[in-house]
Amino acid sequence: MLLDLKNVFLNEGVHRLADYKLDLSSVAVDGVNPMPEPVAVTAEAVNTAGTVRLIIKAEFLYSRPCDRCFSLTNTNMSLEFEHNLVVSLSGDSNDDYIEVPDYTIDLDELVATDITLELPLKYLCREDCKGLCQSCGQNLNNGECKCSKTATDPRLEVLRQLLS
Ligand SMILES: [Zn+2]
Ligand SMILES: [Zn+2]
Numbered sequence: 746m747l748l749d750l751k752n753v754f755l756n757e758g759v760h761r762l763a764d765y766k767l768d769l770s771s772v773a774v775d776g777v778n779p780m781p782e783p784v785a786v787t788a789e790a791v792n793t794a795g796t797v798r799l800i801i802k803a804e805f806l807y808s809r810p811c812d813r814c815f816s817l818t819n820t821n822m823s824l825e826f827e828h829n830l831v832v833s834l835s836g837d838s839n840d841d842y843i844e845v846p847d848y849t850i851d852l853d854e855l856v857a858t859d860i861t862l863e864l865p866l867k868y869l870c871r872e873d874c875k876g877l878c879q880s881c882g883q884n885l886n887n888g889e890c891k892c893s894k895t896a897t898d899p900r901l902e903v904l905r906q907l908l909s
């Protein structure tokens with residue numbers, strides 16, 4: 746969606762609100778498409794003293810396999826982003842400002858980039874996910890497998906020797 750902000754830029758105090766669904770189902774992270782459902786985007790542009798502040802809210806279902814046990818896990822994400830828009834950058838380019846020479850911003854592209862940068866690098870189904878057994882592959886969140894009874898954790902072995 747292209748957001749025309751000319752009216753906002755030229756009139757201090759003017760707001761512009763956009764509310765729409767953005768399809769990001771083709772965005773891939775680690776070989777999966779974690780946003781199968783459309784993303785609910787709310788964007789508000791406000792002119793404050795010549796700078797247009799753009800506040801973006803994105804809500805979506807994040808669906809990705811857990812990094813440890815590989816079970817598909819859904820999380821409701823709610824992210825917020827803020828940008829300052831200017832018609833032209835004065836001096837050196839500044840990461841805090843986005844230049845919009847024609848008063849128009851490609852909201853889809855901006856939101857997609859914002860979300861991609863904000864997505865967690867590590868994704869676990871829960872903080873204390875036990876993962877899979879290295880020998881038999883059982884999901885240890887569902888209970889211990891037979892191997893764990895006989896195998897000794899090398900770290901525990903060191904501790905046991907220290908204590909004896
Ligand atoms: Zn897990
Ligand atoms: Zn096992």
